Amino acid sequence: MAKIIDDETIENVCILAKLSLTDEAKEKAKQDMQKMLDYVEKLDELDTDGVEPLSHIFGDENVFREDVVTNGDNREAMLMNAPKEKEGQYQVPKTIG
């Protein structure tokens, strides 16, 4: 049996994801997540004894770049993505260190 997504789990996921959901949305999310887990559980039927865990699906290894500066000052363009800007910096709600 897959893990049951209960109210506590949904609360915890909301805290971690910094989301505040309405009760209705929470109920829907619960059902969606349950479906995902049930689906994943299907994979447990496979016999994976002796199969190495896989973290990357392509066989690539050692994709490197050399230590050479290729980017210049692109601040103006970068700050166009900022919701608010002040003195060349991204302005965000007060955050306590």
Added chain:
Amino acid sequence: MKQYETVIGLEVHVELATKTKIFCGCSTEFGGAPNTHTCPVCTGMPGSLPVLNRQVVEFALKAGIAANCQINQYCKFDRKNYFYPDNPQNYQISQLYLPICHDGWVEIETSAGKKKVRIHEMHMEEDAGKLIHDEWEDCSLVDYNRSGVPLIEIVSEPDMRSSEEVIAYLEKLRCMMQYLGVSDCKLQEGSMRADVNLSVREVGSETFGTRTEMKNLNSFKAIARAIEGERERQIELIEEGRAVVQETRRWDDNKESSHAMRSKEDAKDYRYFPDPDLPPIHISDAWIDEIRSSQPELREEKQLRYQQEFELPAYDAGILTESRHLSELFEEVANLCGSPKKAANWFMGEVLRLTKDKGLDVEKVSFTPEHLSDLIQMVEKKEVSAQNAKKVFEKVFDEDIEPVSYIEEHGLKIVEDTGLLNDTLQKIMDENPGPLEELLGGKEKVFGFFVGKMMRELKGKASPDAVREAIVKEVEKRKNQ
């Protein structure tokens, strides 16, 4: 009163001395105007693709090999998920499951002797941006220049028992990284940062107490104070029958106290998973061999060599090798002037004194080695007095002047010509008839008076020996007249 033992483990972050960031071609230079070293990768724009800087792997391997670590020849990056404005991707790319290096050790020296501190692991990760609080608008401002700067995090085992051991361990790591050229490890600029994990237990106990983690320690002094403060706080709690809570605390060095940052309820749940954007790294035996054979001479080897090759005392060898930069300058001077002990004395005396007096960073000390070597040889040949040589060296130290011509031009060269000596002596004797009479009458005390007068008048152009000899001769002559 029960006896308590402090148990300390460290997480040290070292910023690597690469030219570019870990996953993009932005500069890592310190002190740039805010956000001028940023791009879509290091600001976490959707669709951007990180590509690993090969130099980061090499530096991590160098550090790991120097710290006697095992290498995970197959390693990869993981995402550590958390929300904070200094972390634009909402995850930090780090290594959890397969860190590049593990199970090593370094040896530290304390007043109680040598001790091994085991290294649990070293992993590669990216630094976060910098947040500053804006009082005016009561908001925070973010600068992502530091976002994506490569770090290695060095995690020790809980092997340290005092602040003295902690400082010795940090100094050891700093020296090692500087010798390897892996990092400049400047605590003030944040290129070396330490988090302290500390617990206390009764002496003789085999189990560890509950530990706290302390952050925001940016000088060796602050670290020592924070360790003392936290030890006392925990002992007080235990003595009162209360429990130490496992939490992260922030040290305030001005107040000399700490406060809790995150409580247990908000326990860390980073939901690590392998980063799909970054293919795994396979470190071949050949790559490790190549790095092993290109490792520079580290401090301990250099100290031994100085004692054997230069026949220097262990004390001198210790001081001269504290900075790789200074030791290299010293070696050049020692080889040029052919007298390592004399060169060592100049470095331990004048070079370090001037560095300290002028508030200079020892890594910034720079002068042409030939200039000091020439000066040492001139003193040796009695062409300049030791006192004047020190004055001239200050000019070498500050402006890297050429000392041989400077000494000539400023008339500081010791003159062997007895004409000048005699003329000066005649003049001084004429000006001081009273003392002269006493001198001729055999009063030894006034001899020193004339030597002093002569030395002042000649401004070091004659050696004290030559002056004494001239006075003795003159006295004989006058007595016989």
